[in-house]
Amino acid sequence: MADAHSLDALTEALRRLPGVGAKSAARMAFHLMQHDRPGALQLAMALSQAVDQVQHCELCHTFTEQRVCSTCLDPSRDRSQLCVVETPADQAALERTGAYRGLYFVLMGKLSPLDNIGPHDIGLQKLFDRLGGANLPKLESEFPLVQEVILATNFTAEGEATAHVIAQALRETGLQVTRLSRGVPVGSELEYVDLGTIAHALVDRRSTQG
Amino acid sequence: MADAHSLDALTEALRRLPGVGAKSAARMAFHLMQHDRPGALQLAMALSQAVDQVQHCELCHTFTEQRVCSTCLDPSRDRSQLCVVETPADQAALERTGAYRGLYFVLMGKLSPLDNIGPHDIGLQKLFDRLGGANLPKLESEFPLVQEVILATNFTAEGEATAHVIAQALRETGLQVTRLSRGVPVGSELEYVDLGTIAHALVDRRSTQG
Numbered sequence: 001m002a003d004a005h006s007l008d009a010l011t012e013a014l015r016r017l018p019g020v021g022a023k024s025a026a027r028m029a030f031h032l033m034q035h036d037r038p039g040a041l042q043l044a045m046a047l048s049q050a051v052d053q054v055q056h057c058e059l060c061h062t063f064t065e066q067r068v069c070s071t072c073l074d075p076s077r078d079r080s081q082l083c084v085v086e087t088p089a090d091q092a093a094l095e096r097t098g099a100y101r102g103l104y105f106v107l108m109g110k111l112s113p114l115d116n117i118g119p120h121d122i123g124l125q126k127l128f129d130r131l132g133g134a135n136l137p138k139l140e141s142e143f144p145l146v147q148e149v150i151l152a153t154n155f156t157a158e159g160e161a162t163a164h165v166i167a168q169a170l171r172e173t174g175l176q177v178t179r180l181s182r183g184v185p186v187g188s189e190l191e192y193v194d195l196g197t198i199a200h201a202l203v204d205r206r207s208t209q210g
Numbered sequence: 211m212a213d214a215h216s217l218d219a220l221t222e223a224l225r226r227l228p229g230v231g232a233k234s235a236a237r238m239a240f241h242l243m244q245h246d247r248p249g250a251l252q253l254a255m256a257l258s259q260a261v262d263q264v265q266h267c268e269l270c271h272t273f274t275e276q277r278v279c280s281t282c283l284d285p286s287r288d289r290s291q292l293c294v295v296e297t298p299a300d301q302a303a304l305e306r307t308g309a310y311r312g313l314y315f316v317l318m319g320k321l322s323p324l325d326n327i328g329p330h331d332i333g334l335q336k337l338f339d340r341l342g343g344a345n346l347p348k349l350e351s352e353f354p355l356v357q358e359v360i361l362a363t364n365f366t367a368e369g370e371a372t373a374h375v376i377a378q379a380l381r382e383t384g385l386q387v388t389r390l391s392r393g394v395p396v397g398s399e400l401e402y403v404d405l406g407t408i409a410h411a412l413v414d415r416r417s418t419q420g
Contacts, residue, residue, distance in 0.1 A: 003275060003276060003280040004275055005275065006259045006263045006264055007260055007264050007273055009260070010256040010259075010260040013252045013253040013255075013256035013257075014227075016246060016252065017238045017241070017242075017249075018237060019237070026299060026302075027228060027229070027299065028227045028228055028229075029260070030273075030297060030298055031228045032227075032257070032261075033273060034297065034298075034319075037261050039223070040257045040261050041257070041258070041261055042223045042226065043223040043224065043253075043254075043257055044255075044257035044258045045223075045254075046216070046219045046223035047220060047223075047242070047250045047257075049220075050216045050217055050219070050239070050242070051243075051247050051254075052216075054214050054217050063217055064213050065213060065215065065216060069213055070213040089237065089240050109244075109245075
């Protein structure tokens with residue numbers, strides 16, 4: 001638009017959203033201005049408030065509006081287990097299963113040497129501090145220490161590398177370190193499962209008398 | 211997230227963007243909070259500014275930050291031609307061709323009886339006022355009146371219906387009313403063009419002796 005600079009600026013800002021290219025951004029900006037200005041104001045408010053209020057839990061680094069998140073403070077959770085995930089979204093997926101009652105530690109992403117993301121960038125030192133009991137806020141100092149670390153990073157090349165690095169680093173600590181099992185997804189037919197997955201499911205096969 | 215309500219509110223607000231579902235909205239919210247808080251603030255600011263400053267041109271109803279847009283005020287444009295489009299995005303597409311030097315009128319969408327969108331909702335009365343010279347701001351009263359109306363609504367069912375309604379309404383006015391030509395897209399092979407388009411291209415065929 002020749003003379004709607006704030007519309008251009010809005011289109012530019014919308015492009016910073018993941019998965020939004022130039023065309024989608026323009027379409028979103030037009031839509032908001034033409035059909036949904038209340039929605040635009042609501043979004044502006046929500047963005048400011050989230051930036052203002054959402055912080056990282058001091059213990060597990062998930063998103064929270066408190067100093068320590070409600071999961072970490074929940075007395076009914078099993079404090080001997082710590083599940084390491086890449087993102088708060090992964091944590092949310094695990095929570096939805098209802099199958100895990102331990103605590104979490106959320107990394108700031110995954111190792112990715114190609115993108116210049118190393119151990120420091122994803123907060124590994126914070127994980128080691130957490131496991132060693134160092135730097136625990138006073139509030140938490142009487143908590144029993146973690147005994148098992150469950151590595152639940154993604155089963156991608158980067159996620160596997162991240163799990164490997166953490167497992168190596170924890171080898172001498174005496175902590176039990178486990179990894180989510182690989183295998184054939186529930187409900188799937190072998191014919192349509194990729195070969196790498198089937199190969200892993202063969203190697204990791206378990207006794208049915210277990 | 212159990213205790214990040216502002217994150218939930220942000221996800222909810224992002225879902226108002228066209229083409230963004232629950233999963234994308236959550237991914238966008240996580241991304242902004244984890245990796246791009248400056249981007250979130252920039253977007254919040256851009257949204258507020260756009261809502262505050264972007265208005266509709268009094269003459270052609272495109273987006274502008276002035277009372278009358280720069281296209282309508284441009285003395286080099288041909289004031290006898292008025293091209294009717296559905297959205298500012300369509301106008302932008304026509305402008306990028308560089309093939310049109312007349313003025314525009316931007317409808318607020320297209321007729322869509324199924325969605326309860328009638329002539330009043332898309333600003334047809336404003337178009338007729340514009341063509342009749344009624345309600346023109348003083349600034350514009352000495353402009354020569356439009357002689358040709360070029361209907362450039364989309365070639366969809368709704369766009370065609372909109373063009374048809376406008377053409378009918380203008381039949382008695384003595385104005386020349388034209389429609390963008392239908393036909394085979396430039397650069398395409400007949401084999402891959404849909405049959406309706408080929409049929410129209412046959413009906414609308416033109417003499418090569420020009």
